[in-house]
Amino acid sequence: MSSDDATVPVSSLPPFGPGQHLLSVSQLDRAALTSLFGLAESLRPVGQGTQVCRILEGAMLGSLFFEPSTRTRLSFESAFQRLGGAVVSTTGFTFSSMAKGESIHDTARVVSGYSDALVVRHPDTGSVAEFADASVVPVINAGDGSGEHPSQSLLDLFTMRQELEARGKSIDGATIAVLGDLRYGRTVHSLLHILGLYSKVTFRVFGPPALALPAEFFEVVSASGNRIVECDSVGEAIGPADVIYCTRVQKERLSEQDEESVHLKGDLLNMAILTQYGRPDAIIMHPLPRDSRHNSFDLSPDVDDFPGLAIFRQTDNGLLIRMAIFSIALGVADHVTDDLRPA
Ligand code: CP
Numbered sequence: 001m002s003s004d005d006a007t008v009p010v011s012s013l014p015p016f017g018p019g020q021h022l023l024s025v026s027q028l029d030r031a032a033l034t035s036l037f038g039l040a041e042s043l044r045p046v047g048q049g050t051q052v053c054r055i056l057e058g059a060m061l062g063s064l065f066f067e068p069s070t071r072t073r074l075s076f077e078s079a080f081q082r083l084g085g086a087v088v089s090t091t092g093f094t095f096s097s098m099a100k101g102e103s104i105h106d107t108a109r110v111v112s113g114y115s116d117a118l119v120v121r122h123p124d125t126g127s128v129a130e131f132a133d134a135s136v137v138p139v140i141n142a143g144d145g146s147g148e149h150p151s152q153s154l155l156d157l158f159t160m161r162q163e164l165e166a167r168g169k170s171i172d173g174a175t176i177a178v179l180g181d182l183r184y185g186r187t188v189h190s191l192l193h194i195l196g197l198y199s200k201v202t203f204r205v206f207g208p209p210a211l212a213l214p215a216e217f218f219e220v221v222s223a224s225g226n227r228i229v230e231c232d233s234v235g236e237a238i239g240p241a242d243v244i245y246c247t248r249v250q251k252e253r254l255s256e257q258d259e260e261s262v263h264l265k266g267d268l269l270n271m272a273i274l275t276q277y278g279r280p281d282a283i284i285m286h287p288l289p290r291d292s293r294h295n296s297f298d299l300s301p302d303v304d305d306f307p308g309l310a311i312f313r314q315t316d317n318g319l320l321i322r323m324a325i326f327s328i329a330l331g332v333a334d335h336v337t338d339d340l341r342p343a
Pocket of ligand 1 (some may be wrong): 068069070071072073143154287288289
């Protein structure tokens with residue numbers, strides 16, 4: 001990690017572990033997922049407040065969010081503090097010296113001098129890798145433009161596994177419908193990639209033509225040995241699906257040309273569509289936020305009483321996954337079990 005301003009090619013990243021950045025899901029293998037998920041599970045009582053664990057006491061997190069966020073920022077900050085650490089943060093460009101023209105390199109080097117880890121969200125793809133280049137502490141990618149959002153994929157997988165196991169199924173062999181903005185949705189991109197670690201997965205994807213999945217992701221899925229089917233409607237995509245993964249339209253990333261060609265109205269998925277086409281035991285997921293405005297082409301709140309709706313179990317699991325990520329990056333994962341005690 002020496003270059004001042006080049007982004008790190010994803011393929012050159014080392015496996016995620018103690019002292020390492022987490023920039024891409026490509027840094028994880030199946031064994032790493034098993035141990036991270038086991039760690040997250042052991043931290044569940046800490047997330048629920050029935051046990052405490054202070055393995056990060058004395059440590060400081062630098063939290064830098066240059067794009068709006070509710071759950072990612074607050075769950076990362078909460079995770080660090082639940083483990084005994086403290087947080088310094090800045091949100092938006094206006095209140096950082098980037099508003100005065102300071103570079104990513106200088107910002108990263110400065111804040112990493114005050115912190116033991118950084119969590120960074122930035123609107124430009126590849127920008128978080130630039131932060132990592134200049135940082136002297138591990139950097140966790142909390143979303144870089146339409147690039148990646150690895151911690152979201154980890155909590156998605158952790159939740160998917162939990163929900164499927166409750167139905168006597170597993171991710172291997174599952175059919176997963178992926179709906180919505182497949183072009184700009186970074187959570188979709190990271191998810192398709194990381195599910196390559198599982199076998200016999202069938203993806204059934206549907207997005208409006210202007211927001212269709214880029215060709216490279218069909219190649220990513222095919223290269224992993226999984227199957228991907230492009231569908232012409234939501235109903236066709238969800239029919240046999242064990243899991244339905246919805247996404248909102250990333251309006252903040254649409255160009256003027258996109259906006260002219262994207263005419264979306266109504267709901268992406270609602271109870272009427274689900275009842276007509278979906279399985280009664282389907283699991284519904286969404287990285288959130290969902291756009292609750294009228295005609296937003298998103299997941300309708302009228303599915304909120306559907307038993308398979310897992311969206312808030314996803315957000316709760318985000319805290320556990322992010323505690324596990326910090327434990328690994330800061331080299332204290334082996335001490336978690338010994339440090340757990342009643343609240
Ligand atoms: N899923 C997600 O990244 O949500 P936020 O934008 O609220 O962090």
